[in-house]
Amino acid sequence: VKLYNMGLAVNPRRVRMFLAEKKLQVEMIEINIPKGENLTPEFLAINPRGVVPTLVLDDGAVLDESVAICRYIESLHPDPNLMGTSPLETAQIESWQRHMEFDGLSSVALAFRNMVPFFATRSAPGNVPSLGQMAELVERGKLLTQHWLANLETRLSESAFVAGNRFTIADITAFTTIDFAKAIKQFVTDAQPNLQRWYAEIAARPSAKA
Amino acid sequence: VKLYNMGLAVNPRRVRMFLAEKKLQVEMIEINIPKGENLTPEFLAINPRGVVPTLVLDDGAVLDESVAICRYIESLHPDPNLMGTSPLETAQIESWQRHMEFDGLSSVALAFRNMVPFFATRSAPGNVPSLGQMAELVERGKLLTQHWLANLETRLSESAFVAGNRFTIADITAFTTIDFAKAIKQFVTDAQPNLQRWYAEIAARPSAKA
Numbered sequence: 001v002k003l004y005n006m007g008l009a010v011n012p013r014r015v016r017m018f019l020a021e022k023k024l025q026v027e028m029i030e031i032n033i034p035k036g037e038n039l040t041p042e043f044l045a046i047n048p049r050g051v052v053p054t055l056v057l058d059d060g061a062v063l064d065e066s067v068a069i070c071r072y073i074e075s076l077h078p079d080p081n082l083m084g085t086s087p088l089e090t091a092q093i094e095s096w097q098r099h100m101e102f103d104g105l106s107s108v109a110l111a112f113r114n115m116v117p118f119f120a121t122r123s124a125p126g127n128v129p130s131l132g133q134m135a136e137l138v139e140r141g142k143l144l145t146q147h148w149l150a151n152l153e154t155r156l157s158e159s160a161f162v163a164g165n166r167f168t169i170a171d172i173t174a175f176t177t178i179d180f181a182k183a184i185k186q187f188v189t190d191a192q193p194n195l196q197r198w199y200a201e202i203a204a205r206p207s208a209k210a
Numbered sequence: 211v212k213l214y215n216m217g218l219a220v221n222p223r224r225v226r227m228f229l230a231e232k233k234l235q236v237e238m239i240e241i242n243i244p245k246g247e248n249l250t251p252e253f254l255a256i257n258p259r260g261v262v263p264t265l266v267l268d269d270g271a272v273l274d275e276s277v278a279i280c281r282y283i284e285s286l287h288p289d290p291n292l293m294g295t296s297p298l299e300t301a302q303i304e305s306w307q308r309h310m311e312f313d314g315l316s317s318v319a320l321a322f323r324n325m326v327p328f329f330a331t332r333s334a335p336g337n338v339p340s341l342g343q344m345a346e347l348v349e350r351g352k353l354l355t356q357h358w359l360a361n362l363e364t365r366l367s368e369s370a371f372v373a374g375n376r377f378t379i380a381d382i383t384a385f386t387t388i389d390f391a392k393a394i395k396q397f398v399t400d401a402q403p404n405l406q407r408w409y410a411e412i413a414a415r416p417s418a419k420a
Contacts, residue, residue, distance in 0.1 A: 049309065065305040071301050072298065
């Protein structure tokens with residue numbers, strides 16, 4: 001098994017953190033996205049969409065999407081459970097996980113891709129038509145990120161973890177997104193004590209270093 | 211069980227089509243999003259994010275996200291299978307389903323929300339800060355939709371269905387997105403025979419009318 005990875009990118013980090021929670025190690029191959037290594041003919045032959053993480057199994061089967069990779073790992077290595085046990089809990093965790101993606105991660109990514117110089121002609125990720133950057137989308141991304149953090153503060157005032165009373169994949173998405181948000185200068189504030197309490201707890205887990 | 215629904219919206223339609231494939235019927239309550247019924251205090255008390263579909267179970271538990279609702283239904287009503295059986299197949303179907311969302315549905319929605327008059331101050335969906343429309347995002351959404359359709363034509367030249375050799379949730383997402391794309395004047399063309407073959411097959415299923 002090989003994981004095409006980028007050390008600094010948020011989506012591969014989600015998978016690395018998921019693997020670390022399961023105490024699993026896999027061979028990693030670094031793909032430098034700012035340098036365009038995700039768009040070489042060699043990498044596009046593995047993943048035509050030109051994104052990481054991409055997991056290649058020993059028989060050559062390819063899984064090219066973060067959450068799908070996590071679900072595959074969860075099936076083969078069910079302990080500790082990170083994606084739910086009963087039908088209802090599994091659906092609720094998926095729901096929260098997706099809210100963290102759509103409300104949080106996609107907002108941070110919108111600002112980031114429209115801001116950093118090395119994506120000047122690649123503001124949409126992967127193997128898609130060239131798109132320039134728009135300053136207004138940086139502002140939109142930041143505004144939506146702040147809105148997401150405010151909602152998450154409310155959630156964590158009622159719940160120990162994002163999806164309920166235990167650590168799940170939804171915490172991984174939220175935590176890695178908050179670290180990603182530092183790149184667009186959006187931070188958890190002193191007025192968000194529940195986010196701070198939760199963030200400190202997750203940051204103390206060994207998987208946070210993965 | 212009650213499904214908060216909007217007849218003309220793509221995300222509730224995904225769930226309705228999924229239910230129809232399982233031959234299940236649930237009570238539906240119509241929420242008119244253009245009229246703002248998703249942002250009333252009554253609806254926000256059920257779903258604070260202000261979006262549909264939202265499924266409320268008989269014990270009051272709420273599932274507020276399309277794919278999470280589908281996964282819950284799949285767990286309780288496993289036949290016909292729409293989300294995979296083995297760990298690898300389940301992950302591959304999820305991967306394709308998510309590609310249809312991120313590459314297709316989100317592109318169409320980007321154009322649509324920035325185009326139609328009733329979203330003039332609500333170009334981001336749900337209970338979020340007011341955002342105006344940007345003409346350039348209509349063009350971006352259309353361009354990315356065309357790119358997605360071209361990639362899907364290639365995929366369907368190699369595969370009977372989106373995720374492989376049988377009908378799955380990935381086909382539901384792709385099919386409903388292609389219908390949604392008509393609202394932004396993007397269509398499958400005569401130069402895309404595999405898309406046309408596949409679209410006609412899916413359109414002939416009784417669930418396509420759900």
